[in-house]
Amino acid sequence: MALELTSGASESSEPRGIMDYVRLARKIDSDAQFEKAPANRRIKIAVLSSFTLGGFKEAFLVRCVDEGISPKIYIGGYNQYNQEILDPASALYAFRPDLVILMLDTRTIAGEHYLQPYAMTDDQRREWVRKTFEMITSLVDKVQKGTSARVIVNNFEVPTHSPLGIIENRTPFGFRDSVLALNSELREEFRGKPSVFLFDYESFASKVGKENLLDYTMYYLGDIRVSPQLVPRLCDGYIPYVRAMLSMTKKCLVLDLDNILWGGIIGEDGLGGIKLGPTPEGSPFFEFQKYVLSLYQRGVILAINSANNPEDALEVFRQHPYMVLKEEHFASIKINWDDKISNMKAIAEEIEIGVDSLVFVDDSNVNRELIRQALPEVTVVDIPQDPALYLKTLEELRVFDSLQLTDEDKKRGQMYAEQRKRVEFQGVVGDITEYLKALGQVVTIENLNQLNLPRISQLSQKTNQFNTTTRRYLEGDVRKMADSGNFLVVGIRVQDKFGDSGLTGVAIVEKGGDKWRIDCLLLSCRVIGRKVEDALLAYIMDQARKGGARTLVGEFIPTKKNAPAKNFYRTRGFTQTSVKDGVEIWEYSLKEPVAYPQYLQVVVK
Amino acid sequence: MDQLREVVAKSFGIPVDSVTDSLSRDNLEAWTSLNHLLLVTDVEEQMGIRLTSDEVLRIHSYKDLREIVSAKLPA
Numbered sequence: 001m002a003l004e005l006t007s008g009a010s011e012s013s014e015p016r017g018i019m020d021y022v023r024l025a026r027k028i029d030s031d032a033q034f035e036k037a038p039a040n041r042r043i044k045i046a047v048l049s050s051f052t053l054g055g056f057k058e059a060f061l062v063r064c065v066d067e068g069i070s071p072k073i074y075i076g077g078y079n080q081y082n083q084e085i086l087d088p089a090s091a092l093y094a095f096r097p098d099l100v101i102l103m104l105d106t107r108t109i110a111g112e113h114y115l116q117p118y119a120m121t122d123d124q125r126r127e128w129v130r131k132t133f134e135m136i137t138s139l140v141d142k143v144q145k146g147t148s149a150r151v152i153v154n155n156f157e158v159p160t161h162s163p164l165g166i167i168e169n170r171t172p173f174g175f176r177d178s179v180l181a182l183n184s185e186l187r188e189e190f191r192g193k194p195s196v197f198l199f200d201y202e203s204f205a206s207k208v209g210k211e212n213l214l215d216y217t218m219y220y221l222g223d224i225r226v227s228p229q230l231v232p233r234l235c236d237g238y239i240p241y242v243r244a245m246l247s248m249t250k251k252c253l254v255l256d257l258d259n260i261l262w263g264g265i266i267g268e269d270g271l272g273g274i275k276l277g278p279t280p281e282g283s284p285f286f287e288f289q290k291y292v293l294s295l296y297q298r299g300v301i302l303a304i305n306s307a308n309n310p311e312d313a314l315e316v317f318r319q320h321p322y323m324v325l326k327e328e329h330f331a332s333i334k335i336n337w338d339d340k341i342s343n344m345k346a347i348a349e350e351i352e353i354g355v356d357s358l359v360f361v362d363d364s365n366v367n368r369e370l371i372r373q374a375l376p377e378v379t380v381v382d383i384p385q386d387p388a389l390y391l392k393t394l395e396e397l398r399v400f401d402s403l404q405l406t407d408e409d410k411k412r413g414q415m416y417a418e419q420r421k422r423v424e425f426q427g428v429v430g431d432i433t434e435y436l437k438a439l440g441q442v443v444t445i446e447n448l449n450q451l452n453l454p455r456i457s458q459l460s461q462k463t464n465q466f467n468t469t470t471r472r473y474l475e476g477d478v479r480k481m482a483d484s485g486n487f488l489v490v491g492i493r494v495q496d497k498f499g500d501s502g503l504t505g506v507a508i509v510e511k512g513g514d515k516w517r518i519d520c521l522l523l524s525c526r527v528i529g530r531k532v533e534d535a536l537l538a539y540i541m542d543q544a545r546k547g548g549a550r551t552l553v554g555e556f557i558p559t560k561k562n563a564p565a566k567n568f569y570r571t572r573g574f575t576q577t578s579v580k581d582g583v584e585i586w587e588y589s590l591k592e593p594v595a596y597p598q599y600l601q602v603v604v605k
Numbered sequence: 606m607d608q609l610r611e612v613v614a615k616s617f618g619i620p621v622d623s624v625t626d627s628l629s630r631d632n633l634e635a636w637t638s639l640n641h642l643l644l645v646t647d648v649e650e651q652m653g654i655r656l657t658s659d660e661v662l663r664i665h666s667y668k669d670l671r672e673i674v675s676a677k678l679p680a
Contacts, residue, residue: 017647019616055643217658228646
């Protein structure tokens with residue numbers, strides 16, 4: 001990101017020790033930066049822990065600022081988490097956090113029996129798991145009642161010591177089992193709670209090494225339970241949540257080909273000469289491709305930006321036996337001799353996402369620097385020289401994390417690749433009517449239900465372009481509206497000969513006697529321009545007429561991004577009657593029967 | 606001991622020149638008891654040594670730190 005604010009970490013060398021973070025943090029006026037920052041780049045984070053978090057506040061602040069985020073961070077009093085959560089007048093609630101991180105550790109919850117686990121019987125241990133589980137869930141409940149914050153709860157490090165030594169596993173429900181059981185119950189409990197996240201502290205501990213995680217000297221001297229040298233890495237573990245909360249999630253991975261997807265240069269080495277497959281030189285590329293495919297399967301859009309003869313490069317996709325990635329996985333393919341910057345912009349345009357949603361992987365330092373300078377919004381991955389480290393680098397790149405993953409998200413990579421074929425097809429057919437006829441679209445309109453609720457809420461929160469009012473609704477808000485009986489809440493799915501675009505449109509309509517009001521109408525940009533919006537509007541008109549309405553009201557609230565929806569009501573025969581507090585009011589008389597658009601089939605479920 | 610002076614200077618964001626034997630927890634505000642522990646872990650990491658709890662507690666000035674660290678470094 002191009003930032004006015006930086007931590008200064010880039011001024012000289014990378015910070016090495018925890019005191020470097022302390023020094024850098026001292027230079028940041030976080031309150032002032034918070035006030036100046038736009039709403040989508042600032043966040044209030046409260047951290048409650050049961051031990052000393054030496055250097056955490058400073059390191060977290062510096063890491064956030066490096067990401068272009070201006071946080072206000074509140075660290076609860078030492079081991080005061082209980083009091084702070086239970087007392088409605090505590091500093092925690094006065095802080096009004098957006099995010100609360102609850103960081104308790106195994107020592108705290110196990111208490112005396114951390115070191116004497118077998119002073120307890122197995123049954124007592126089962127009881128301990130139950131009580132601890134209840135203690136934690138009740139704390140989380142209280143935080144949720146007292147704030148509108150999202151909550152991150154750390155799970156627990158599974159201890160490596162046991163007084164039983166090699167026969168630890170003979171105990172039916174041993175100490176380690178009990179912590180594993182607690183972790184598993186917490187996972188189960190929070191799985192269905194959209195605003196509570198479980199931070200896998202156990203995995204973090206394993207990754208950095210449990211032996212390194214606790215520095216006994218620091219523990220005894222200051223009750224520091226995360227070795228200060230590892231505190232920055234712990235902070236990194238929370239950054240993906242913050243980025244996702246601020247909608248900074250990246251959407252598309254743009255890949256170079258030579259020396260990224262295969263070893264060598266196809267134009268010089270030829271199909272038989274490039275390195276790819278289950279050989280010592282080919283494996284790094286082979287596995288890298290497999291991991292890229294796993295990102296595609298979780299909804300990351302893929303694109304290619306490569307300087308090559310297209311025939312040479314495409315031959316690899318079509319002929320090479322170990323090519324894991326196929327043309328069909330890519331939403332945009334730019335293999336040409338144009339400059340990489342123009343290609344990058346063309347990719348964003350073709351997929352209809354912002355350049356700031358792109359992540360660029362290229363083995364050439366020159367190309368990386370080029371993109372960094374020209375398009376600072378693009379995340380440029382510092383891919384190491386050694387291909388053996390490609391996979392690890394991509395695994396540790398945590399920029400695609402999102403707060404939820406709907407079925408539509410998982411299929412996104414595929415849907416965008418289908419869209420590429422659709423656009424190519426439109427180019428071949430030329431005429432829009434012929435195109436629509438040939439597409440064979442089926443538009444399914446469905447009422448709100450348990451299954452589509454997360455997606456409907458998600459669309460309301462992230463659709464910016466074709467969105468008449470940009471009103472954001474959480475799952476609870478949507479459910480309340482539908483349950484009240486005063487609102488019609490519908491989603492639409494679109495299918496055609498190229499595939500299923502999934503649930504890509506939403507309308508929320510307030511019913512009211514002879515005047516119904518469209519509170520919001522939105523459509524994912526990938527289905528705009530195919531008469532889908534007309535089908536949705538026709539359905540609303542039809543329902544309103546049947547419900548006894550004589551007038552349908554549409555509202556439009558202009559934003560920087562919703563120009564595509566600006567003329568929607570005008571071009572559909574609505575008349576503007578007034579503007580109130582920045583809201584344009586448009587009205588449509590429902591005298592005439594409603595006509596659905598031609599060349600698409602509408603199914604109401 | 607230049608490296609140690611640099612680590613201390615960088616940690617507190619003060620000029621290397623001001624890191625003298627007289628620098629102590631009494632006359633440097635940023636040298637709080639928590640920062641003291643953090644400083645020690647940085648010194649350990651960057652100088653490749655380990656300090657005992659007793660040693661950590663005994664250090665009140667740069668002089669103390671220098672003496673303890675130099676005793677641990679190979680001659």
